[in-house]
Amino acid sequence: MNIRIYTYPASINGVEIEDSAVGIGWYNIATPDGEPREHQRETSPMFVHTKSSGEFDLMQNWFRDVFFDLWEDSLTLYEVYENQDSKPLERWVASNADERVELIEEMSGDHPTTRAEMFG
Numbered sequence: 001m002n003i004r005i006y007t008y009p010a011s012i013n014g015v016e017i018e019d020s021a022v023g024i025g026w027y028n029i030a031t032p033d034g035e036p037r038e039h040q041r042e043t044s045p046m047f048v049h050t051k052s053s054g055e056f057d058l059m060q061n062w063f064r065d066v067f068f069d070l071w072e073d074s075l076t077l078y079e080v081y082e083n084q085d086s087k088p089l090e091r092w093v094a095s096n097a098d099e100r101v102e103l104i105e106e107m108s109g110d111h112p113t114t115r116a117e118m119f120g
Contacts, residue, residue, distance in 0.1 A: 002111040004074035022060045023048040076108035
């Protein structure tokens with residue numbers, strides 16, 4: 001498993017289940033006036049397409065393109081920890097430093113570098 005931190009504000013979410021279903025949703029991070037908005041999952045729309053739906057291939061390709069672009073521009077957990085870019089991550093590590101730094105390094109290790117590696 002690899003964990004990456006996106007460098008862009010979140011506005012979309014998605015999941016792909018093997019090669020049989022893809023779900024894509026979105027939410028707004030600001031009100032129309034530009035004020036920060038609290039995320040409410042209950043009101044965030046999502047499209048779910050299964051292999052049998054006519055739009056599955058289109059949605060799966062779009063999901064993979066967007067996800068991979070975000071992945072390429074993201075940071076590993078170790079990069080965030082090393083650059084001290086996250087106070088919550090620093091506090092979490094401080095409570096059990098040796099074990100947690102090891103976990104961060106493990107989750108930041110060998111990661112897919114091509115779309116083919118990521119999606120098979």
